[in-house]
Amino acid sequence: MTIESDLLSRSQSRCELCSATEGLSAYQVLPDSDGSVDHSILLCSTCISQIEDASQLDVNHWRCLNDSMWSQVPVIQVMAWRMLNRLSGEGWPQELLDMLYLDDETLAWAQAEQLQDAPDQEAHFDSNGVSLNSGDTVVLTKDLNVKGAGFTAKRGTAVRGISLVADNSDHIEGRVNGQRIVILTKFVKKTN
Secondary structure, three states: OOHHHHHHHHHOOOOOOOOOOOOEEEEEOOOOOOOOHHHEEEEEHHHHHHHHOHHHOOHHHHHHHHHHOOOOOHHHHHHHHHHHHHOHHHOHHHHHHHHOOOOHHHHHHHHHOOOOOOOOOOOEEOOOOOEEOOOOOEEEOOOEEEOOOOEEEOOOOEEOOOEEOOOOOOEEEEEEOOEEEEEEHHHEEEOO
């Protein structure tokens, strides 16, 4: 059997991200792809063209990730995570990212090669000078009064799946008590 026939069988002849049935082909998920089914995903031509060319990106096409992100197949989880991160500035993808859980190995694979490198994005560092990445978990090192939300985020609170603020290396975003807030990097510590 070929990889493509194995992928057709696994996906029931549908794009593994958007469920389209036309124009399907195997797509290698880098880095370190060994060409196996475990490192490949069956995608339609629409998904492939938007993954490879950001100028063709149609945000509404990717609402399909609301379903595909729940797949139990790690390579599909990796692609869903990467696309949600790429679109996180739109609002709704960040909410999906906040719900998505990847085991440590799958998350490391997903973070290994971002689909879209942020143009000249400044590095973000926690209070100890440790580099922060989108999707990391941090802990608050100080009680923070959250203006406009009417609560105080307590020291020691874990903030999972942070987002980096592209134009300000001193700010990250995360969800505390169900509220999405901006946090100064000098008040957080990265956890393992």
